Amino acid sequence: PPLRSSARPLRRRAVAVAAVALAAGLTSCGAVADNASAATVGDGEVSQDEFETLLQGFADPAVSANVGLSVDEATGTVAGDSSRSLLAVLIQQEAVTQFLADAGEEITDADRASFTDTLAEDELLFDLSEDVQRVVVDQQAAPQAVDRVPAPEAAELERRYEEEPT
Numbered sequence: 001p002p003l004r005s006s007a008r009p010l011r012r013r014a015v016a017v018a019a020v021a022l023a024a025g026l027t028s029c030g031a032v033a034d035n036a037s038a039a040t041v042g043d044g045e046v047s048q049d050e051f052e053t054l055l056q057g058f059a060d061p062a063v064s065a066n067v068g069l070s071v072d073e074a075t076g077t078v079a080g081d082s083s084r085s086l087l088a089v090l091i092q093q094e095a096v097t098q099f100l101a102d103a104g105e106e107i108t109d110a111d112r113a114s115f116t117d118t119l120a121e122d123e124l125l126f127d128l129s130e131d132v133q134r135v136v137v138d139q140q141a142a143p144q145a146v147d148r149v150p151a152p153e154a155a156e157l158e159r160r161y162e163e164e165p166t
Contacts, residue, residue: 038087041094050131051087057132058086089139096142103149111141 038051057063059071059078070079078086100106115137119125125133152160 039091039094041091042098044094044098046087046090046094051090053131054086054090054135055083057129058082060129063128063132090135093135093138093142096146100142100145100149105145105148107138107141107145111144112137114144115140 036048037045038048039046055078058069059076061071061073063069069082071077072079097106116125125136128136
């Protein structure tokens with residue numbers, strides 16, 4: 001159902017905040033030995049191509065102006081701190097994807113729709129590239145998927161801790 005016009009500014013702000021959170025996310029990651037990989041996460045990776053595609057999407061002046069990213073207009077590049085933050089968000093999403101897979105879960109189309117169905121048709125999110133949309137939507141839908149993973153019993157947690165306290 002369409003949102004009332006008074007709710008649109010709030011939804012716009014929510015999408016802008018989500019995109020800024022995506023860009024601002026966590027701020028640390030280690031060095032990567034493989035040039036084709038921007039980061040290694042457990043058994044998976046964030047590819048350099050995926051990372052660069054998203055950086056290009058966020059470097060678009062229409063996007064960066066709406067999400068508050070620092071972009072050098074002369075070179076069309078995203079500032080280093082914003083780039084590292086975006087990579088950290090991608091690392092976090094890869095970790096969540098692996099966690100869900102280990103638990104036999106995944107982010108479903110229904111999870112994604114529970115977020116996107118609340119947005120107005122003219123929402124800022126829908127003006128972004130498909131790659132950027134996917135990352136923002138999956139970031140918003142992931143908690144719903146994680147909520148379906150049952151917490152381990154206390155004895156299981158104790159066993160895991162005894163085996164590997166870190």
